[in-house]
Amino acid sequence: MIDAWEPRPVPTVTPETEPFWSAAADGRFLVRECPDCGLVYHYPSALCPDCFADAEWREATGAATVYSFAIHRHLEFWPDDDLPAVFAYVELEEGPRVITNVVGCPAEDVEVGMAVDARFVPTATDDVAVPVFVPADD
């Protein structure tokens, strides 16, 4: 249980991205890996953005560091009691920089370079969850 907005609105799920969201509902963060050029990437587009090969799925560890972040004080489509909200890029251990939220700590405590771990926030749909990140245990 994380102290953050839930259930989140259900994002648009397509056949191309469904495995990503359903894995999140199982507590796993999937990235794409290209069998030809080796690129590990996100978002999970079916074809590798570097070489157009058919990509495979790979489970990431969920360990990441904060690459950058911004603090929303007001946000029309966000519940007031979950503000301020930290909009962030985190860099996964596997490489890709991923847009997410850092939750589970005061917004003022978030710093570039801090270690974070993936968590998964439920949506109104059982087979879709939204990955977010919390400060890593020391």
Add this chain to the structure above:
Amino acid sequence: MVDSEPVFIAGAYEHPTREAPDKSTMQLHAEVARGALADAGLAKDDVDGYFTAGMPWYERGLTPLIMADYLGLDVSHAGTTDWGGSSYVGHVGHAADAIREGRCDVALITLAGRPRSGKNAGGDEFHTYQDAFEVTYGATTLSKYAVAAQRHMHEYGTTREQLAEIRVAASHHAQYNEHALFRDPVTVEDVVESRPVADPLHLLDCCVVTDGGGALLVVSEDVRAELERDCVEVLGYGEAIGHREGGRIDLTHTAARESGPRAFEDAGIGPDDVDYASIYDSFTITVLQTLEDLGFCEKGEGGSFVEGGTLQAPDGDLPFNTDGGGLCSNHPGNRGGMTKVIEAVRQLRGEANDEVQVDADVAIAHGTGGSLGTRHGSITAVLGREDR
């Protein structure tokens, strides 16, 4: 464009309005078109090419047809390339190309929009593939630029006070522009102490939201020869797209590092030859990163570069946005590339406001559309005085 047929901007017009609740957006298009024609001394029937960027509240894909119908245009060439706010800088280059190819002789470019009156959008909900991975987390234009600022501050020690210098310079210029939305000069302290909107960006780091628009006329050498108006030569342009690169995004750089060299090579000049710069200023960080990427200073040194009045006309080393820019004057339709070109034309014609007029032979207009935090277009145009 070195050694190719010269092409000119013969007309430039910025709508004086900043809030137009009682006009249609189409009416604003027509008004700015009329203004640019009058400025150039051309007639409506002279127009045989037309450029504008997409209008998402209309039927997608039919923009050129809808516009030609409303404006009553009879054109042999039209272009509706949409790169967000940078589009209209690109249209100058595209119009020059079309003229050189013989597809038209008088190209009209128009922009209009009414986000300040809140009547810009209308029912056309549109979701991209990327939204699920971005909007889900609170991605907004603000937060997507704020992460760029945060990273630049982290890597290079750029300070909020240095970003504030950019707003201070723009406000210094805006006080002389009777049409500017905000005319009061501000201090670094005013900017730093304005309310946070998406930390590290505060309210005065952000551009204005205005109704309005602008228009340009790009013409061939033969047409130019018939005109008495001072014209501005289109010396070159360059385009580039910056994006996430599958997760390898570098938030400290913009695609200006590619569009700039392309434009300068096209024009046969370098950054040192630039006397005046219109730099897209959706946010202060947009300007800072663009200055670095265009080569006016080293990467990471933008903060110290803008200190000490570098950007302030008339005496700064690189006077910028002498109309007050998007930060203080105008950002019509949330798209500022048009006003960037217009102020560059004013400077080269000697028609900027007296207090900020620069002795300029060469100017650039740079547009940044989209967002630095995900994907953006960078378009750089190099313009020159005819008798330089």
